[in-house]
């Protein structure tokens with residue numbers, strides 16, 4: 278085994294520059310752990326004129342493909358993002374027999390089948406710990422540490438930007454546009470924040486987690502995804518009165534071989550650990566039939582935290598005698614079959630429903646009548662003092678199917694009782710056996 282490993286790093290932005298920094302800073306630790314020098318032979322960027330902090334021997338190029346074609350490079354580290362140039366680079370590098378490390382969840386969610394199947398054919402390893410929840414080692418946990426379990430659910434706060442915005446709305450009483458602006462000023466949100474706030478980034482990560490938990494391919498396009506744009510400060514305040522926090526949740530559950538999954542804002546009981554995950558942090562709760570419930574918490578993004586996950590993959594590869602071996606890419610030995618889906622509408626939860634109505638006698642009775650037709654019963658009700666002649670009525674229901682809630686609120690809309698469409702969120706709470714330290 279050669280004492281030196283040559284890597285090519287495509288992308289020296291937030292994550293790539295963190296990787297270069299930590300490779301230099303932790304050089305001696307890395308050498309002691311792997312017995313090998315990790316040498317950045319070349320790095321690729323868009324703009325060659327920007328100043329970069331690279332080792333003097335590293336070649337800088339604006340042609341990422343040259344990394345895939347360089348016979349001296351053992352591992353291509355893809356940190357460019359996007360799904361076009363990154364896909365071409367990774368496919369070419371695999372064709373050329375190089376191992377891959379990437380943080381690119383969008384690419385692996387949308388083109389994972391193609392990439393993993395080519396990697397299997399070419400017997401090439403792909404490390405992607407940084408692609409889900411930044412620094413949190415959830416990929417290795419599902420792939421290795423929990424491999425002896427039958428996983429029953431994976432639930433998490435998978436997008437730090439959305440969590441930061443919701444935390445600011447909760448703690449400072451901000452409305453959504455102001456909290457988004459604060460997130461942009463802090464560097465947590467992109468100028469175009471839609472991938473984060475519309476739930477697609479969390480959905481990319483959830484697609485990867487489903488693949489790792491159940492060895493099934495759940496096409497990203499089939500996931501039900503709802504973001505946080507419509508979360509109103511009123512709902513944050515009502516949630517608080519009910520002892521809950523609103524969080525953007527990615528959730529997947531397995532029931533009798535079928536997978537029910539989605540990304541949605543939900544009221545989370547404040548007795549759950551998830552409710553206490555604030556700011557730009559991420560968390561994942563995994564349930565398995567041997568482990569019970571496991572909770573992972575940490576920084577979901579950022580230069581050094583994400584580089585930590587990239588380095589973990591790099592060191593694992595560096596320690597192998599034979600770099601290229603695809604046997605651990607997905608965590609399953611067979612090709613991954615398509616998941617059997619269960620509509621999220623079939624999920625049974627308590628629900629939060631806010632209805633804005635004209636304050637007229639009998640309105641409550643009429644609403645209760647419509648809900649009763651769907652066999653929905655109420656556990657709690659709050660009425661907010663009226664403004665003009667409008668009043669907000671908030672109901673917490675007993676556990677019921679999403680389908681019934683949709684049908685009831687649809688009937689209310691058609692009847693003309695509602696002044697604006699109802700706001701409906703699932704409520705997540707601990708089951709009796711899983712109190713999480715209230």
Ligand SMILES: NC(=O)c1ccc[n+]([C@@H]2O[C@H](COP(=O)([O-])OP(=O)(O)OC[C@H]3O[C@@H](n4cnc5c(N)ncnc54)[C@H](OP(=O)(O)O)[C@@H]3O)[C@@H](O)[C@H]2O)c1
Pocket residue numbers: 287288289290291292293321322323324325327339340341355356357358359362380381382383407408411577578579580583
């Ligand atoms: N940021 C995080 O905290 C975080 C966390 C987890 C995962 N990730 C993932 O990590 C990846 C990188 O994210 P990032 O935040 O580091 O991105 P970034 O700051 O935008 O950096 C992207 C880098 O790639 C280079 N690049 C982009 N397209 C290129 C192309 N076609 N040819 C050559 N160079 C190109 C850019 O060059 P220039 O410098 O010249 O512009 C830049 O150096 C993404 O897949 C992202 O989803 C990021």
